[in-house]
Amino acid sequence: MLREAFPCLHQQVNGKPLVYFDNAATAMRPQVVIDAVTDYYCHHNANIHRGVHCLSGRATDLYEQARASLARLINAPSPDNLIFVRGCTEGVNLVAQTFVRERLQPGDEILISHLEHHSNIVPWQIVCQQTGAKLKVIPMNDQGELVLDNFDTLMTERTKFMSVVHVSNALGTINPVKELVQKAHAKNIPVMIDGAQATPHLKVDVQDIGCDFYTVSGHKMYGPTGSGVLYGKAEHLDAMPPYHGGGEMISKVTFEESIYNKVPAKFEAGTPNIAGGIGLGAAAEFIMDVGINTITEREDVLKKYTEQALQGIDGLRILGQAQHKSPVFSFLIDGIHPHDIGTIIDHHGVAIRTGHHCTMPIFQFFDVPGSCRASLAFYNTEQEVDILVESLNQAKAMFA
Amino acid sequence: MLREAFPCLHQQVNGKPLVYFDNAATAMRPQVVIDAVTDYYCHHNANIHRGVHCLSGRATDLYEQARASLARLINAPSPDNLIFVRGCTEGVNLVAQTFVRERLQPGDEILISHLEHHSNIVPWQIVCQQTGAKLKVIPMNDQGELVLDNFDTLMTERTKFMSVVHVSNALGTINPVKELVQKAHAKNIPVMIDGAQATPHLKVDVQDIGCDFYTVSGHKMYGPTGSGVLYGKAEHLDAMPPYHGGGEMISKVTFEESIYNKVPAKFEAGTPNIAGGIGLGAAAEFIMDVGINTITEREDVLKKYTEQALQGIDGLRILGQAQHKSPVFSFLIDGIHPHDIGTIIDHHGVAIRTGHHCTMPIFQFFDVPGSCRASLAFYNTEQEVDILVESLNQAKAMFA
Amino acid sequence: MSDLNKLYKQQVLEHNKNPKNYGQPAHWTHHAEGLNAICGDQVHVYLTIQDNTIEAAHFAGDSCAISMASASMMTELITGQSTFDALHLFASFKQMMSPEGLPDAEHILGPVACLVSVKKFPSRIKSALLCWYALNAALNGQATATTE
């Protein structure tokens, strides 16, 4: 069974079997990913792109094969469209500083949505402060879906960039990113998609979506921490100035000037997270081996089961009921604060997240300080959902 | 024996026992470091600073303990003086963009040295381009030592920052960083030290050195790839604007404004390389367990042995003969290009690095395109040095 | 009694349901907001200070049972105390919640000492501390305090 592939799932917490429903914060890693990391350290430990010696050659090959695996996973035209980054947050900051910043004049606008993670808000606020541009926000409705009725009027001739989340980490909403890209492109607005919560659960095809940039977070898609890739269209990556200066990103350095290397090296200054990149490649292969459709289908079943189970609890309210959504449930229970729920059910072995999930504006919309969030993955089970429900009932009893 | 602790050393390459003399590119990791990484993924896999659940608490504790271990290693006043970064390169870029950039006016000067790695050159060139400031360079002599005779005149009232390497990765030179800091501080110039090659080999005490910033590279000090820390004085870190925007680095976000979190969280946007940080903590503990003095003494013995052995080879010239140096040997052999040497001795199992070692200006100084570099660590042996010498003689025979 | 039952003991649940001194008062002389960046907890503390004495203490905010109970008990404890003593109580409470602990806590902190059971739940210590940090900030004329 696939669940067996994830060693960390098989343990007791507070004397109870672990029920891990915090996958949106970070996913579990399958043994093949852990092995890929260990294997590099134990057998191919060397720096990449540098040495004529054997280990260095092997490490370089593994690293570049990983890039190719990721390109296949998201259907990028070439591995050279992918830059290794620490995670989605670095991807957004990189694009904000190297692509967007220099295009902005005071009064220009950047469009994001009300569903964004802080990682897709704060980098734009920073670039707005730096340039005098303004942030505009696509609104959402009570279901947690974007309201696109007036979308065309939100895009003005001052709109220089749009960045929108593919799948909301707080509510699970799956946004119609292809449609958004088409509409923005019709007005010549380049678009970035924050794919942190998409690659672990959905088929992602960056060419079909048509976006200019797409950020992928490794640790959310069963890969190592500190790994991720930023996809960019070749013409953008070629034209952008580098982000970090350092080793590997240059082809010639004198004290007077430096000539930058080609993409993707231009954006990968210094020694990268080699083990992390190799492990992320293994995660991409793992997803393709299992089959992303298999994953989505299994998660759909789990999602329906969980929704029904939660709706059976008196006084429980689910925030975000989008028609298209991932197996993520933000909920509140009358009279019990989310943190208290989190602590109580942790005592029953159930790991959920409580708080604002780095999406404060969503909770400002719902006018609550936060929620409980149960975020599932394909390796979770119906039985685990039953344990969640049972433990929530215990919390209610305690506060009755 | 300590050597046993490093699994990757024990293998055959091209049918010969591996001799790993590319430690300055990246070091080997001891089993305890690999285990710390695996242990996190297998037992404490969770995001940090986020959840009320048990795994998240454990992961957070491990990550913060690692920060404390690193603070002890370099004698920082508090763990809060340390920001986790991907490596030295990110550390330099962070300081260049958040501390130095806003202090620069056209015509201002930044002082670096001729011994710098590209990672401590290019970020300053970029910030110079952004601001109109100029780069000035402390010269070096034929021994590969900095020439400090006119150091006082190099520092003018326009000098706004100095950044100097502690130990040269190309030549091994150990710079008198404490003295440099004192002189610069006498003129109110803040100083950063690039410690990439120092922490693996020497006792580093940032308070004794007195520098304002100090960058540490994890993968050079037996830790994971994609890990490192930037040390900064508290008053600087408190005053600096954040680098990346994103999750964790804020305490409040609305679309109108965001309030930033305290140091070090302010500089750690997004999910960090959790496994990498924990592994780096294990590397710091490993160094302290072995004893940094034990390491330095053993490496001194190896250094003398290697120096004598190389000097016995006819037509071999060592570049960089500083009085204080690390066990790093850059050398040339008459009539054979370094790459050819690298390829030939790799066939004998010996891994060295050939080229400019990301320090082109050093080789412009010596007027050669690059060198062979054998960089040793305490786990290397005299026997391995003998194999190096033997293989170099074979290369000579081939090209005779 | 399990650790969990000790955490959510009767007093805590009672203060959570019927907090004392809850709500923004009509007048106050000192105010600060406590923010817990990570979990989003938020507590406002309002003080009316005259001649270095805390005449009245109120709190408001939407937070968890631990935080509510802590603030409710705290406002009861500090009302009528000198600002000097209130700062001393802050230090004592912090000390009690630290790994070392505070000997003689009940003597110094009275009923508030029952919150020592929160220490078994490291992720919740900040919930108990938040209102105290806000108190400290208010006494020092600062507008905000964070526990992280």
Add this chain to the structure above:
Amino acid sequence: MSDLNKLYKQQVLEHNKNPKNYGQPAHWTHHAEGLNAICGDQVHVYLTIQDNTIEAAHFAGDSCAISMASASMMTELITGQSTFDALHLFASFKQMMSPEGLPDAEHILGPVACLVSVKKFPSRIKSALLCWYALNAALNGQATATTE
């Protein structure tokens, strides 16, 4: 013969020691510099082209034996060829050095085909390719070429 001996075969060592067409010529019509970012190899290629024919080809630079031998053989091969044929030779050489390989390489590339032995040393393939990339750049009016 070991792979290493095949790499450093007699022809290669000979061309390395006594390279043909080495040194910057007095006149040329086309020039480009090839840079290998990672290892620091550098090769200048100088061409004198008249009526689409390469009348003379020279190279200069300080690089490894593989790179020297490759450039030396290349300049011999292309001298007298049309620019069209030279581009075709570039494509053929690249093809030979790619994983797929070039059937009939000796027929097309003549003595240059002996460099196929470099393929056993992936880290050195770029050394062999560098001068060819520079040739291609020179023919296309570009100043620099990189293999990375």
